Amino acid sequence: MLGIYFTGTGNSQYVLEVFLKKYDKTAHICTLTDKDITHYIRNSEEIIFSYPVQFSNIPKILKDFVDKNYGLWQKKHIFVIATMGLFSGDGAGILARRLQKYGAQIEGGLHLKMPDSIADERALKRSLERNKALVRAAEQKIDKAVKKLKCGDPPQEGIGFLSYMAGLLGQRLYFYHKTQCYSDRLxxxxxxxxxxxxxxxxxxxxxxxxxxxxxxxxxxxxxxxxxxxxxxxxxxxxxxxxxxxxxxxxxxx
Ligand SMILES: Cc1cc2nc3c(=O)[nH]c(=O)nc-3n(C[C@H](O)[C@H](O)[C@H](O)COP(=O)(O)O)c2cc1C
Ligand code: SF4
Ligand code: SF4
The missing domain is CATH 3.30.70.20 (Alpha-Beta Plaits)
Incomplete structure (x- = not known):
C-alpha cells in the first residue's frame, strides 16, 4: 500500500500518517514531489491520496501530476482524503473523478476539517484551542473511517452526485479561475x-x-x-x- 500526500502546512501529511498507522503500518508514505514517486505508484495496487482542498478544487500541482501520469492509474484501488478548513462539498470527489477517468477504481473518500492554512486572511482564523480540538476530532473521525474500511464499507464522503452539486454550486463555480493556472500573486x-x-x-x-x-x-x-x-x-x-x-x-x- 502507498500513501501519497501534498501539503502546505502539514495537515494532509499528518492525517495520512495517522490513517495509515491504523490501517496498514507497512504502507509506504511519500510526498507528491518525491523523485521516485512513479516507481512507487507502479508497484502499488492500493493507494491513499491526501491533499488540501483549494476553493472546492484540487491544487494545480496535484492536478498536473495526475494528468501527466495518466497511464499510471489504470486498475489502481484508490481512497481519497481531502482536508479543508470549513467546507468543500466534493473535496475528495474532485480528485476521485479525475483518477476514475484514467481507469482507477475509487474505494471511497474522507473529509477532514483541519486548521485553516490561509495565514493572511483574518476571517478564517480560529483560536489555538479550537484548532487543537479540530485536530482531535479529525483523529477520531479517522479511527471510525479505518474501522469501516477494514469491514469493507469505506466512507464515501464527497463522492456522489449531491456532493458534486454542493461543491460546484457552493464554491467551485465562482472561484474556478483561481486554481486553473499557477498563481503570480505571491x-x-x-x-x-x-x-x-x-x-x-x-x-x-x-x-x-x-x-x-x-x-x-x-x-x-x-x-x-x-x-x-x-x-x-x-x-x-x-x-x-x-x-x-x-x-x-x-x-x-
Ligand atoms: C488557496 C487555498 C484555498 C483554500 N480553499 C478552501 C476551501 O475552499 N474550503 C475549505 O474548507 N478550506 C480551504 N482551504 C483551507 C485548506 O484546505 C485547509 O487548511 C487544509 O487542511 C490545509 O492542508 P495542508 O496543511 O495539508 O496544506 C484553502 C486553503 C488555501 C491555501
Ligand atoms: S510560493 Fe506558492 S507554491 Fe511556493 S511555497 Fe509559497 S505558497 Fe507554496
Ligand atoms: S521571504 Fe525572506 S525572510 Fe522570509 S523566508 Fe523567504 S528569504 Fe526568509
Missing part, C-alpha cells in the same frame, strides 16, 4: 525579508529564489501557503494583505 516584502532562504528551500514548485540576499517570487505558485506560514519575518502574502497568524500542524498537536 508578494514578498523586500523591506522585511532577511534572505534566510527558508521559503525558497521549502517551495514545492521552486517558485522562489534568493537574489542579492532577498527572496524573489515567480509565477508558478500552487498556493500551498507553506512559505507564508514559515517565513520568520512574516514577509510573504498571497491572497491577503498582511500575515495575521502563522501555523503548521505541529502547533496544534
Amino acid at each position: 508578494k514578498i516584502d523586500t523591506q522585511k525579508c532577511v534572505g534566510c532562504g527558508k521559503c525558497a528551500t521549502q517551495c514545492p514548485t521552486q517558485n522562489i529564489h534568493i537574489e542579492q540576499n532577498t527572496a524573489k517570487a515567480s509565477n508558478q505558485c500552487t498556493m500551498c501557503y507553506r512559505c507564508v506560514n514559515l517565513c520568520p519575518q512574516q514577509a510573504i502574502t498571497l491572497l491577503g494583505k498582511k500575515v495575521v497568524a502563522q501555523g503548521t500542524i505541529e502547533k496544534y498537536l
Whole structure:
C-alpha cells in the first residue's frame, strides 16, 4: 500500500500518517514531489491520496501530476482524503473523478476539517484551542473511517452526485479561475525579508529564489501557503494583505 500526500502546512501529511498507522503500518508514505514517486505508484495496487482542498478544487500541482501520469492509474484501488478548513462539498470527489477517468477504481473518500492554512486572511482564523480540538476530532473521525474500511464499507464522503452539486454550486463555480493556472500573486516584502532562504528551500514548485540576499517570487505558485506560514519575518502574502497568524500542524498537536 502507498500513501501519497501534498501539503502546505502539514495537515494532509499528518492525517495520512495517522490513517495509515491504523490501517496498514507497512504502507509506504511519500510526498507528491518525491523523485521516485512513479516507481512507487507502479508497484502499488492500493493507494491513499491526501491533499488540501483549494476553493472546492484540487491544487494545480496535484492536478498536473495526475494528468501527466495518466497511464499510471489504470486498475489502481484508490481512497481519497481531502482536508479543508470549513467546507468543500466534493473535496475528495474532485480528485476521485479525475483518477476514475484514467481507469482507477475509487474505494471511497474522507473529509477532514483541519486548521485553516490561509495565514493572511483574518476571517478564517480560529483560536489555538479550537484548532487543537479540530485536530482531535479529525483523529477520531479517522479511527471510525479505518474501522469501516477494514469491514469493507469505506466512507464515501464527497463522492456522489449531491456532493458534486454542493461543491460546484457552493464554491467551485465562482472561484474556478483561481486554481486553473499557477498563481503570480505571491508578494514578498523586500523591506522585511532577511534572505534566510527558508521559503525558497521549502517551495514545492521552486517558485522562489534568493537574489542579492532577498527572496524573489515567480509565477508558478500552487498556493500551498507553506512559505507564508514559515517565513520568520512574516514577509510573504498571497491572497491577503498582511500575515495575521502563522501555523503548521505541529502547533496544534
Ligand atoms: C488557496 C487555498 C484555498 C483554500 N480553499 C478552501 C476551501 O475552499 N474550503 C475549505 O474548507 N478550506 C480551504 N482551504 C483551507 C485548506 O484546505 C485547509 O487548511 C487544509 O487542511 C490545509 O492542508 P495542508 O496543511 O495539508 O496544506 C484553502 C486553503 C488555501 C491555501
Ligand atoms: S523566508 Fe522570509 S525572510 Fe526568509 S528569504 Fe523567504 S521571504 Fe525572506
Ligand atoms: S510560493 Fe509559497 S505558497 Fe506558492 S507554491 Fe511556493 S511555497 Fe507554496
